[in-house]
Amino acid sequence: MNEYDVIVVGGGGAGLAAAVTAAERGAKVLLFESEPELGGSTQLSAGMFTAAGTSVQAGLGVEDSPEKFFQHYMDLNHWMLNPGLVAAFCAQAGPALEWLIGLGVEIPARVSGNAHTPGLCQAGVEDVWRGHVPKDQGYGIVQVLVRAARKLGVEIVPNTRVERLVSANGRAVGVVADDVEVRAGAVVVASGGFARDPGLLARYYPAALRAGEDLFVVAAPGSRGDHLRFGEQVGAAVTGDGWGLLLPTAYFQRLHHWQSGFPPKSRILVNSRGRRFMDEDASYAVSGGIIEAQDGPVWMVFDERARLALPAGYAHWDADVVLREATEGRTIRADSLERLAELIGVPAGTLTATVRRWNDGLPRGEDPEFLRHRTLANKGVTDHPAPIGEPPFYAARTLPAELVCTHAGLEIDARAAVRDERGDVVPGLFAAGEAGAGVLGERYVGGGNAVANAITMGRIAATNAFPQ
Ligand SMILES: Cc1cc2nc3c(=O)[nH]c(=O)nc-3n(C[C@H](O)[C@H](O)[C@H](O)COP(=O)(O)OP(=O)(O)OC[C@H]3O[C@@H](n4cnc5c(N)ncnc54)[C@H](O)[C@@H]3O)c2cc1C
Structure with a gap:
């Protein structure tokens, strides 16, 4: 006789969504969390949630459907994902969001320009806005789910890292934590990702290590990749190899932009040819990939006026920090654009022409080449960036x-059931969030892709782990 119906490994977004859903269905649920506090990366996140056909969209008159979402999702990912799984995700993301709202997560039906203002914003490069930003962000989602879990009688064991799975006759039947074996009808692995394990990064996401000493990790401390170790135990197949989300940053940033701050609005990115090559405000659904595709280093160029206009109070994008970086020679500084070009090794004539075109473009209201004015308008920015012309000039x-x-x-x-190397289901084993792969692809579909994946697939996992 099992002690529990469902054991959930990990108390972030996916684990809490799975635990609450299973408990709502009448299951006896035990949830282990390795850290003293619940929430994982979900708690640290903006909580932006990508979904289609929601009441929030309807409240703003936005027409959308899971089918449109699916088409966009698959196209952006070059159809390299399993369509059955992605179709289930796209169909259920909206209902999962409504479920959160029903539990108490507040998402006002108003336009939001960014991931910090509750409402609906442009999540990625989608034609229809799908980024739902909740009040109190990821923290707000976690608090609502923890409250629901406690109310429904989910047994939560913090500070306890699950060491391994227990299986019998090929079926997952429980886990071992603190050397104690606990059994259940099904196990949901929701232990997050592996961003904090350098060995697993080298194996499964070597692109991250290309950043060398500039790499910094903002994922939660529990992101140690235990799911991959559990998977080895039962012969589970691994997918999503080589993929993850790296955000573009200046080399001196070391914290998420909430603390690091934001680069000057009046800035351009140039490649080793001295040319602009992208909308500098492009969504991180695509910006990392565009930068990666350039030959050689990419430089952010701005001027003294932009440096002095940086607002105080941030750890890295701060006028004094930039000055210090320049004085110590890590940010390149020069009194003319020609000299700056020489120092960063790009053709001087091209850089000056690039800056001239910039000054003739967006500071006057339009960026005909890269359409950055459209992105800024979607972020609610109405004033134009200043020209770049006041020396000294900087390149970071x-x-x-x-x-x-x-x-x-x-x-x-599509049921969040774990598959083995042959493609067969591992009975009794489910996975969701970063631990359960196949929804998050090569291209991040936009802000909200990962939280939506965690909550939606957590719910799907619980529904199938405890079918009633
Ligand atoms: C700063 C930041 C901002 C972000 N903003 C957004 C955003 O706005 N929108 C978006 O879509 N995505 C965002 N993301 C990404 C997103 O938050 C995560 O991908 C998603 O929340 C992961 O959910 P999860 O449940 O899979 O993992 P987590 O939320 O990390 O939860 C996993 C939990 O499992 C625990 N755990 C690990 N191993 C064990 C074990 N062996 N035993 C027991 N417990 C274990 C961990 O401690 C952790 O609490 C952001 C991420 C960060 C770091």
């Missing part, structure tokens, strides 16, 4: 170096 190396989440995990199907 910019690269994808902020590691947010990892996508390689246990292969799951």
